[in-house]
Amino acid sequence: MCGIVGLFLKDQSLAPxxxxxxxxxxITMTDxxxxxxxxxxxxxxxxxxxxxxxxxxxxxxxxxxxxxxxGKKLGATVGQTSxxxxxxxxxxAGQFEAARAALAEIRPSVRIMSRGESLEIYKEVGLPKDVAxxxxxxxxxxxxxIGHTRMATESAVTTMGAHPxxxxxxxxxxxxxxxxxxxxxxxxxRREGVVIQTENDTEVGAAYLTWKMMNGATxxxxxxxxxxxxxxxxxxVVGTKDGFGVVRDPIACKPAVxxxxxxxxAFGSEYRALVNLPGIEDARVWEPEPSTVYFWSxxxxxxxxxxxx
Amino acid sequence: xxxxxLEADGLRGLNSSLQAxxxxxxxxxxxxxxxxxxxxxAVGLDAPIEVTVKxxxxxxxxxxxxxxxxxxxxxxxxxxxxxxxxxxVVVDGDASQYAGATGHGGLLVxxxxxxxxxxxxxxxxxxxxxxxxxxxxxxxxxxxxLVVCGDAGDALGDSLYEARLFxxxxxxxLGADCIEKDMRPEHLDILRDLLARAxxxxxxxxxxxxxxxxxxxxxxxxxxxxx
Numbered sequence: 001m002c003g004i005v006g007l008f009l010k011d012q013s014l015a016p017x018x019x020x021x022x023x024x025x026x027i028t029m030t031d032x033x034x035x036x037x038x039x040x041x042x043x044x045x046x047x048x049x050x051x052x053x054x055x056x057x058x059x060x061x062x063x064x065x066x067x068x069x070x071g072k073k074l075g076a077t078v079g080q081t082s083x084x085x086x087x088x089x090x091x092x093a094g095q096f097e098a099a100r101a102a103l104a105e106i107r108p109s110v111r112i113m114s115r116g117e118s119l120e121i122y123k124e125v126g127l128p129k130d131v132a133x134x135x136x137x138x139x140x141x142x143x144x145x146i147g148h149t150r151m152a153t154e155s156a157v158t159t160m161g162a163h164p165x166x167x168x169x170x171x172x173x174x175x176x177x178x179x180x181x182x183x184x185x186x187x188x189x190r191r192e193g194v195v196i197q198t199e200n201d202t203e204v205g206a207a208y209l210t211w212k213m214m215n216g217a218t219x220x221x222x223x224x225x226x227x228x229x230x231x232x233x234x235x236x237v238v239g240t241k242d243g244f245g246v247v248r249d250p251i252a253c254k255p256a257v258x259x260x261x262x263x264x265x266a267f268g269s270e271y272r273a274l275v276n277l278p279g280i281e282d283a284r285v286w287e288p289e290p291s292t293v294y295f296w297s298x299x300x301x302x303x304x305x306x307x308x309x
Numbered sequence: 310x311x312x313x314x315l316e317a318d319g320l321r322g323l324n325s326s327l328q329a330x331x332x333x334x335x336x337x338x339x340x341x342x343x344x345x346x347x348x349x350x351a352v353g354l355d356a357p358i359e360v361t362v363k364x365x366x367x368x369x370x371x372x373x374x375x376x377x378x379x380x381x382x383x384x385x386x387x388x389x390x391x392x393x394x395x396x397x398v399v400v401d402g403d404a405s406q407y408a409g410a411t412g413h414g415g416l417l418v419x420x421x422x423x424x425x426x427x428x429x430x431x432x433x434x435x436x437x438x439x440x441x442x443x444x445x446x447x448x449x450x451x452x453x454x455l456v457v458c459g460d461a462g463d464a465l466g467d468s469l470y471e472a473r474l475f476x477x478x479x480x481x482x483l484g485a486d487c488i489e490k491d492m493r494p495e496h497l498d499i500l501r502d503l504l505a506r507a508x509x510x511x512x513x514x515x516x517x518x519x520x521x522x523x524x525x526x527x528x529x530x531x532x533x534x535x536x
Binding site for chain 1: 345346347365366367368384386387402403405406424425443444
């Protein structure tokens with residue numbers, strides 16, 4: 001069992017309250033996932049920069065002077081904003097691979113949580129309330145975000161086993177359920193050169209989407225084929241720079257509730273997670289259908305990702 | 310009328326108060342405010358009382374009901390009226406998966422849609438859904454009636470025993486051993502009564518009846534190769 005929450009704002013005047021609303025939703029889902037919690041938030045972007053969110057078990061030593069050392073390696077100015085065990089590094093666009101290689105050299109114990117122009121991922125082991133407090137999630141603003149509370153069934157309770165998972169630039173995935181073919185799929189994906197760091201089933205799901213997209217599929221197409229290629233139970237919520245999507249397996253035993261108003265589209269594993277949202281009494285509330293990809297985008301003219309969905 | 314604020318006074322207090330009622334009680338009407346999607350609201354009741362829930366609920370609302378009439382002015386999560394024995398449960402909105410599962414008796418009315426596995430393993434309950442139902446509904450159903458005024462999803466009535474299924478709209482697919490059957494006068498009578506009690510103006514003649522082909526009751530040696 002796990003809990004998923006998601007909030008996609010149509011009315012940008014709510015952006016300063018995004019973190020606050022998501023935190024409330026996340027904490028309500030503690031019963032479904034007290035092991036660990038995480039949030040992916042799409043906030044401000046700076047022109048020409050890529051944000052790399054990294055985590056360290058030793059932030060007091062690892063994060064000191066990190067921007068300067070990474071900057072020297074890259075021959076560029078690197079920005080750094082630390083937040084507890086995470087720090088967000090801003091490197092020039094196009095320098096992500098160089099930065100990843102440099103980080104492995106200068107800070108081997110640092111783990112990359114996410115990369116993208118606006119995406120930041122924060123996740124740790126512990127009660128959702130404690131995780132939210134340590135990162136001050138309720139103070140964060142953004143256009144949309146996804147949160148997850150984990151009750152581990154398939155692999156160890158660790159930071160790297162927590163959700164969301166980063167699947168590509170500005171893309172993330174959270175999962176409620178369990179995949180039963182993750183071992184064979186992990187072997188296959190590793191042979192294809194995809195980096196998979198843990199024994200976690202959801203990471204394989206995320207890597208599967210990354211691999212499909214590396215081979216030319218849009219996110220929508222990758223989600224469509226996931227229904228056939230992933231064996232097991234899943235409700236997935238995915239985030240992209242412009243929007244977020246939902247897909248459930250054909251059995252659809254993992255719960256999902258959605259609500260839409262003029263101001264937002266919201267997702268919750270249970271209706272309880274949605275009850276404090278503004279105007280929820282008059283929202284259109286429904287359960288997403290099995291084997292159906294849903295997508296909402298901020299762009300009036302959808303990108304190719306959204307078209308396919 | 311007794312009014313109970315679930316947010317202020319808690320779930321255990323609510324259910325123990327409702328469960329303490331008996332046939333002689335003079336507290337026959339209850340209203341529950343601020344349900345806020347909570348689980349297990351009004352479960353295990355066994356008295357002829359009327360309970361109205363003012364809003365949407367979570368899992369297992371009105372489970373194991375006997376005698377009571379429970380009305381939800383909102384939508385319900387998974388497992389509404391699970392294992393109901395008697396009485397009536399009315400949901401104004403939608404119901405999530407396995408509504409009325411394993412129910413032995415009573416009437417469950419869902420005025421919106423019900424999702425997957427509606428009436429799974431039903432054993433005598435009557436269920437009337439004004440809207441549509443999802444896949445694998447009435448799986449292994451044993452007795453009772455499932456009435457669907459809208460459409461049914463995939464694998465309706467898979468491995469069905471003896472329940473009667475009535476669908477007005479389309480059926481995406483029938484499950485193993487579930488077939489369409491003739492609508493006889495006695496079935497129209499059953500439907501007319503259920504639709505009236507459920508507040509639906511649908512006409513019994515608009516429905517088709519589905520039931521068990523009874524081919525799975527006994528092992529057939531010709532199927533041995535399939536195992």
